[in-house]
Amino acid sequence: MQRILGKEANRASKNIAAERLRLVLMHDRLDLTPQMMDSLRSDILKVIADYLEIDESGMEIALQRSNNSIALVANIPVVKMKRLPASAG
């Protein structure tokens, strides 16, 4: 930890700024509208419904920002596994 912090302090501030700029812009541009979030949510549901029975009301999806990346995090409670036929389709 100390080593990482020490390194960070010695790094040219330009590099730190460039990295922060990259992340902040990625985040700003990724800011999906509530409508887009809703349709993403229902599309995910549609795909999953073929395989699992899930608790729709407990489903949470969000864009999460961490130190150096942005992730789409989904928490989808599974109620029941579906018994898939041996050869589907």
Added chain:
Amino acid sequence: MGEVLVVTSGKGGVGKTTTTANIGTALAMMGYRVVLLDADIGLRNLDVVMGLENRIVYDLVDVTNGRCRLKQALIRDRRFESLLLLPAAQTKDKTAVNPEQMKALCDELKQESDYVLVDCPAGIEQGFKNAVAGADKALVVTTPEVSAVRDADRIIGLLQADTEMHHPLLIINRFRPQMVRRGDMLDVDDVNEHLAIELLGIVPEDESVIVSTNRGEPAVLNVNSRAGEAYRNISRRLMGEEVPFMDIESNGTFMGRIRRLLGMRTG
């Protein structure tokens, strides 16, 4: 019929008014008929930067409300016959003007001028919407700082989504080559890479800008001013001339790239 250019930035204090005054003056020096329109209602500044604050009788809101004719509100520059200023109102009510009125005003102004330069207020609210309403082309000003570049990115996104101005031009202001060399300032490539719009010019941080502003004489009038030179170059580029970028950039690689872009030989 002329063209309306809006100078905008998102973030405050990055140099919109300075840029408007200098490009406008440079274009007038080149013989064009120019109108400077201060759209920063409530925070009038362009008159002071131009040294014309004592001559104001009527303002933008007087015109849009019909209290005077447009010609009565236009102030003629002391130095250039072909340079006019329409000052902003100092009213507190920022909704005193709406985008339709601004569009009509710009349309009228460009009938009898070559360039109308609109000095946009900071922010993305009503004042921004008013300032861009009548514009044909946008100049986005930023400084090499994370917050200013971020706001410029927002503005570019808004211009592209809500207006016809899909190809704004970029001006990087207050550039400090020494800090870039030291590794303590974003360089031109860093900014360019993210904003991905055409670079119109780079203006160095320069004390002569403050001296000029004190005197009410834009830096382009001072032959020894580096910032003035940068603004003269910007104005010539706006006219379609190919002007090499001043040697204030951090690293040879960027210069090399620009030279190659412009099809010039290095050295």
